[in-house]
Amino acid sequence: MHELPVTENILKIVQKHAEKNTVRRVVSITLDVGAMSDLEDEWMQHYFDYLSRNTVAEGARLIIHRVPIVLRCNNCEKAFEIEKDEIGRSRCPDCGAEGNFSLESGRQYYIREMQAE
């Protein structure tokens, strides 16, 4: 799994903002992660704890918001939410189309904010 490069980037971005804002310690980091991602919250935290040792972000908690998968029907333009394991057998709730959807949301890897002291 690719928790390592993702958490490495989180740490790099957090360190940059910590320096810019001259903080002593990062307490928490709030993330948006799309539901298409296979990364597990527990493992992201685990890798982050490992990588952030002896940095300003040591001990920081990752607060991970899962962003639902949203498909848009290219037939009737209706957007609808769907679970990851249902995406291959989805059907438009509005017009009943069985295909031709665009992925509107669900692939995010985004840092919203962090709390620091």
Added chain:
Amino acid sequence: MSDIKLIEVKEEILSDNDAAARELRETLGKEKTFVVNLMSSPGAGKTTLLLQTIAALKDRFRIGVIEADIDSMVDAEKIRNAGVACVQLKTGGFCHLDSRMVKQGLAALDSPAFDIVFIENIGNLVCPAEFDTGAIKNAMILSVPEGDDKPLKYPLMFSTSDALVINKTDMLSLSDFDIDILRGHIGRLNPGMQLFEVSAKTGEGMEGWTQWIGEQASVFIGHNLL
């Protein structure tokens, strides 16, 4: 007394790789080198398919290969024996390639000297789907023994690829793999995806796939070499 403050970050976590991938695609456009990223599970027949594809196209296109199979020189040797240039990336235990690694591979290969470069990505249907390699086209290979339900289990991989090669069709009679069921899943996930049914072993259906690669490469490099 601790004074907790809220800092707005508002940054994409993978923006570094995405930006590097975009930059790489621009460079490839100037070099006129068409790069195809091949992704699959281990054992789907990626190397055999690649060898057959090279055999079909190497008289008309200058072909190079970036091999990223984990800690193995076997595949790279097979490719070199087929008479094309091949660079083996040392990926250790990495689960995917990113655009930085591909850029290094292209530099080692001297990519401007080639019309088509194939990347044999690491055998894995999860991680490579998340990381843009900078390739011009992404293709995935699914072999019949893996089953027709794979799009339900790995939707991201199926939704980020431009083409799907269904390999080992010579084994269809031995399995309950239903190509129509697979087509149904693909229609929902990625309606624009090109589908090719092939047996790289017997050669059946291969010309559709190699023709598509040849056409896409010709369009990208701006003159028809087919």
